[in-house]
Amino acid sequence: MSLTTFLQQCLTGISLGGAYALIAIGYTMVYGILRLINFAHGDIFMMAGYFMIFAMASLPWFIALPVVLIVTTALGVGIERVAYKPLRSAPRMSVMISAIGVSYLLQNLATYLFTALPMGYPEVPGLKKVYQLGGLSASFVTFLTPVLTLILVYLLITLIQHTKMGMAMRAVSKDYETASLMGIDINRTISITFAIGSILAAVGSILYFTDRMTVFPFSGSLPGMKCFVAAVFGGIGSIPGAVVGGFLIGMGETALVAAGYSTFSDAFTFVILIVILLVRPTGLFGEKTTNKV
Numbered sequence: 629m630s631l632t633t634f635l636q637q638c639l640t641g642i643s644l645g646g647a648y649a650l651i652a653i654g655y656t657m658v659y660g661i662l663r664l665i666n667f668a669h670g671d672i673f674m675m676a677g678y679f680m681i682f683a684m685a686s687l688p689w690f691i692a693l694p695v696v697l698i699v700t701t702a703l704g705v706g707i708e709r710v711a712y713k714p715l716r717s718a719p720r721m722s723v724m725i726s727a728i729g730v731s732y733l734l735q736n737l738a739t740y741l742f743t744a745l746p747m748g749y750p751e752v753p754g755l756k757k758v759y760q761l762g763g764l765s766a767s768f769v770t771f772l773t774p775v776l777t778l779i780l781v782y783l784l785i786t787l788i789q790h791t792k793m794g795m796a797m798r799a800v801s802k803d804y805e806t807a808s809l810m811g812i813d814i815n816r817t818i819s820i821t822f823a824i825g826s827i828l829a830a831v832g833s834i835l836y837f838t839d840r841m842t843v844f845p846f847s848g849s850l851p852g853m854k855c856f857v858a859a860v861f862g863g864i865g866s867i868p869g870a871v872v873g874g875f876l877i878g879m880g881e882t883a884l885v886a887a888g889y890s891t892f893s894d895a896f897t898f899v900i901l902i903v904i905l906l907v908r909p910t911g912l913f914g915e916k917t918t919n920k921v
Contacts, residue, residue, distance in 0.1 A: 645878025650832035654825030670852015684750035704826025863914025
């Protein structure tokens, strides 16, 4: 393999990993606060793809983009209010079953509304324009994805570390009951967490589907599971861990495809999940938790 081909594959893997990282952050943030695996998160990502298709059909792209972000955020917050909030005091298994139910509901709702046939994803002007950088050739979205991912992650970490809302989110993630007793609005904090995760999923959706160009009702299932694995790999509950996990999963998957093992590229992700759970269950950046008696 020539150096140019190697760098080309690395760029593709980093771009894919950036999209995975944005979606994985949604999993890790919700788990960090609610100790809930939001299995519907991948389907929110899929619905954002459909929102973009219909928004671009009737609106200019510069209006369609914020509309998609707003509608996807509303969907994520609405799911939390309807499916998760009433189960706050229920056993954790009940909440997990509710999350799985919401996932299947969104998939079947999309099938009913949009049919199971793949729909073409619209092209945002400029994102598919091909640029040459030395011997490398890639579309603008391939260069944009990792850069935009790192910028958004930096802004998110700044929000969490240096704002009052971020302090509330950290407090709720450490001790739900004590945070409530200290006057923190738990419902508002959780809603904002779901809103941030949904916005990032919408951005990830735009970057991901621009390269893949089709959306269908189950197009969020496999990427969603891969991003969940990325969150576990990095240490679920850790935002930097989710980002590192997303980039590593994306690069590993691309490397297998480049090596001619595309059949095993999906299986590779789940082999990583099994290995990391056996070797380091807390993930790369996860912390061991102790139960208070």
